[in-house]
Amino acid sequence: MTIDNPVLSTDHSQASADEAHSHGGPAAAGASYADRFASTDPAAFEAPTGREEEWRFTPLRRLRGLQEDAAIDGSGIQVEISAPEGVVVEQRPVEASDRGISGYVPIDRVSARVWASTAEVTVVDVPAEAEIAEPVFLTVTGQGEDTATAGHTLIRVGAHARATVVTFFEGSATFAENVEIVVGDGAALTVVSYQDWARDAVHHSNAHAVIGRDAELKHVSISFGGDLVRHDTTAVYQGPGGGVELLGLYFADAGQHIEHRLFVDHNEPKTRSNVLYKGALQGQDAHAVWIGNVLIRPEAEGIDTYELNRNLVLTDGARADSVPNLEIETGEIEGAGHASATGRFDDEQLFYLRSRGVPEEAARRLVLRGFFAEMINKIGVPAVGERMLAAIEAELEVAMSGELGVEA
Amino acid sequence: MSNLTISDLHVTVETPEGPKQILRGVDLSINSGETHAIMGPNGSGKSTLAYSIAGHPKYEVTSGSVTLDGEEVLEMSVDERARAGLFLAMQYPVEVAGVSVSNFLRTAKTAIDGKAPALRHWVADVRESMDALRIDPSFAERNVNEGFSGGEKKRHEILQMELLKPTFAILDETDSGLDVDALRIVSEGVNRAKENTGLGVLLITHYTRILRYVKPDFVHVFVDGKVAEEGGPELAERLEAEGYDRFLAKA
Ligand SMILES: Nc1ncnc2c1ncn2[C@@H]1O[C@H](COP(=O)(O)OP(=O)(O)O)[C@@H](O)[C@H]1O
Numbered sequence: 001m002t003i004d005n006p007v008l009s010t011d012h013s014q015a016s017a018d019e020a021h022s023h024g025g026p027a028a029a030g031a032s033y034a035d036r037f038a039s040t041d042p043a044a045f046e047a048p049t050g051r052e053e054e055w056r057f058t059p060l061r062r063l064r065g066l067q068e069d070a071a072i073d074g075s076g077i078q079v080e081i082s083a084p085e086g087v088v089v090e091q092r093p094v095e096a097s098d099r100g101i102s103g104y105v106p107i108d109r110v111s112a113r114v115w116a117s118t119a120e121v122t123v124v125d126v127p128a129e130a131e132i133a134e135p136v137f138l139t140v141t142g143q144g145e146d147t148a149t150a151g152h153t154l155i156r157v158g159a160h161a162r163a164t165v166v167t168f169f170e171g172s173a174t175f176a177e178n179v180e181i182v183v184g185d186g187a188a189l190t191v192v193s194y195q196d197w198a199r200d201a202v203h204h205s206n207a208h209a210v211i212g213r214d215a216e217l218k219h220v221s222i223s224f225g226g227d228l229v230r231h232d233t234t235a236v237y238q239g240p241g242g243g244v245e246l247l248g249l250y251f252a253d254a255g256q257h258i259e260h261r262l263f264v265d266h267n268e269p270k271t272r273s274n275v276l277y278k279g280a281l282q283g284q285d286a287h288a289v290w291i292g293n294v295l296i297r298p299e300a301e302g303i304d305t306y307e308l309n310r311n312l313v314l315t316d317g318a319r320a321d322s323v324p325n326l327e328i329e330t331g332e333i334e335g336a337g338h339a340s341a342t343g344r345f346d347d348e349q350l351f352y353l354r355s356r357g358v359p360e361e362a363a364r365r366l367v368l369r370g371f372f373a374e375m376i377n378k379i380g381v382p383a384v385g386e387r388m389l390a391a392i393e394a395e396l397e398v399a400m401s402g403e404l405g406v407e408a
Numbered sequence: 409m410s411n412l413t414i415s416d417l418h419v420t421v422e423t424p425e426g427p428k429q430i431l432r433g434v435d436l437s438i439n440s441g442e443t444h445a446i447m448g449p450n451g452s453g454k455s456t457l458a459y460s461i462a463g464h465p466k467y468e469v470t471s472g473s474v475t476l477d478g479e480e481v482l483e484m485s486v487d488e489r490a491r492a493g494l495f496l497a498m499q500y501p502v503e504v505a506g507v508s509v510s511n512f513l514r515t516a517k518t519a520i521d522g523k524a525p526a527l528r529h530w531v532a533d534v535r536e537s538m539d540a541l542r543i544d545p546s547f548a549e550r551n552v553n554e555g556f557s558g559g560e561k562k563r564h565e566i567l568q569m570e571l572l573k574p575t576f577a578i579l580d581e582t583d584s585g586l587d588v589d590a591l592r593i594v595s596e597g598v599n600r601a602k603e604n605t606g607l608g609v610l611l612i613t614h615y616t617r618i619l620r621y622v623k624p625d626f627v628h629v630f631v632d633g634k635v636a637e638e639g640g641p642e643l644a645e646r647l648e649a650e651g652y653d654r655f656l657a658k659a
């Protein structure tokens with residue numbers, strides 16, 4: 001089927017707030033994500049200056065030198081593993097780990113330096129056809145060390161297997177990691193990366209997922225804590241018919257920088273992608289960045305993609321940058337759309353609730369909970385949903401304490 | 409016996425070209441148990457009157473007063489007005505994503521009463537009202553107004569009115585867009601509330617059709633931001649026969 005409007009459908013109807021809403025069309029020639037430079041050699045990358053497209057939103061000074069030459073050889077991370085029967089989770093030396101099996105090659109100086117500094121790989125192996133009902137839980141706890149720590153995780157799910165892997169990040173650390181995700185043919189995997197860091201943590205992450213024929217990956221990124229969280233997640237396909245769902249939820253408080261960069265590479269026909277990231281921001285210099293890149297290659301006929309980012313800006317002084325990018329190189333697609341909306345509380349909703357007697361604060365709570373409710377359902381991992389609900393309630397306490405000057 | 413009195417109400421709305429005068433001196437008084445129909449052509453300011461009484465922030469009252477049993481309503485916040493006993497059934501009810509009807513109703517009831525309703529009675533009351541208004545039980549778990557048809561939204565407004573038991577309700581074109589069956593169901597709901605709680609009703613409508621089911625005690629013709637003529641039910645019949653032309657020509 002050929003779509004009527006082969007470029008993009010955009011809904012900016014709600015991008016009414018004064019906050020920045022940038023909108024990229026197809027990337028400029030030569031800047032395509034398809035041509036992204038990649039190398040395992042840190043020296044192959046210049047140290048970023050902040051003027052580069054991929055670094056322009058990141059406060060480099062707060063990256064603690066990861067992008068330059070600061071040591072990444074700390075051991076300030078403890079990993080606690082809880083794995084149900086049938087799943088093998090092990091820390092292996094790099095040489096014995098199949099690192100790179102996903103086809104991942106570092107895409108920036110930080111990830112190349114992490115690659116060079118990594119000694120051990122956390123390997124999560126789900127054998128073919130294993131159906132693992134209970135999630136694998138990895139709890140990564142920062143020990144408050146000054147030196148940055150490098151990490152590498154490889155999650156590999158064999159053909160027709162089903163599994164859920166949840167990583168909780170807690171404590172205080174400067175942590176830079178690379179993550180590989182390999183979803184075998186016909187398999188279904190849910191991966192949750194839950195940032196519940198202490199307020200001063202720095203977390204730089206590159207995740208690279210390869211989705212087999214007719215396989216399904218649900219990748220969830222949840223960010224509450226940290227000073228600077230910068231995640232770059234890439235999904236590519238190995239065979240037709242695969243689907244990826246990229247879900248994100250974040251809550252940026254005063255001074256926090258939370259950045260999500262996504263790249264879905266539709267390199268195979270009949271593949272699907274669905275991206276939904278929702279965030280709330282409150283307080284001076286709370287900053288959220290969402291870059292959603294989708295590339296539909298000439299051979300990717302019959303694909304279907306949709307991406308949506310919504311930001312709720314709760315106070316003055318917070319800023320959300322949201323840039324959806326769709327590059328389409330074939331006209332033979334099922335559907336392709338994106339939307340980005342950054343707004344304040346909807347006055348009409350608040351009026352409606354208040355006209356039913358609900359006091360203003362309670363009305364704001366209802367609207368905020370409602371804003372995130374669909375995410376909890378979509379994520380579908382109860383242990384994660386419960387923790388999220390509690391975290392959202394805690395954020396609401398901050399929002400409602402009045403200290404942030406929530407507008408009347 | 410309660411009373412709601414609107415005196416010399418002047419209201420402007422902010423537009424890009426500056427404030428625009430919409431209400432130009434509205435006077436109206438209504439007691440418990442009474443039904444007043446407010447009829448007028450599109451754009452005459454009926455919704456503005458309704459929203460101003462409810463306290464919508466878009467409308468600025470430049471002079472006049474609205475008192476409920478002598479208390480100045482205009483000094484109350486939006487939610488205080490609701491807790492004081494006022495209810496507005498909106499012409500265009502608002503969607504609230506992620507908030508279920510049942511959660512919304514319980515939250516509102518708790519706010520209005522100042523305490524959570526006794527669970528068993530509440531569940532029974534909600535079910536009974538939904539039944540009477542022919543609202544499918546599945547709506548309790550749906551998000552407020554999301555994907556509701558026009559008629560479903562209106563019935564949901566009346567459901568809230570029935571459960572929250574206000575002293576005065578303003579129904580802003582609740583009849584618009586309803587088919588005959590829905591109109592009858594909604595009208596029965598209004599009549600039930602009148603009978604059970606002595607509700608006073610300000611029934612804003614463009615058409616006389618609903619007045620066959622909900623009998624007005626008084627009719628006010630609203631033109632160009634104020635009451636142009638008032639009388640008993642016979643005035644509605646005249647409007648039915650003659651339309652609003654007579655008033656528009658004069659205005
Ligand atoms: N927000 C607004 N901005 C500009 N004009 C408005 C606004 N709200 C209402 N009006 C104008 O005020 C007048 C009365 O509107 P309204 O109260 O909705 O009338 P009715 O309900 O009788 O149809 C109309 O001319 C309408 O265009």
Ligand SMILES: [Mg+2]
Nearest residue numbers: 454455499581
């Ligand atoms: Mg109207």
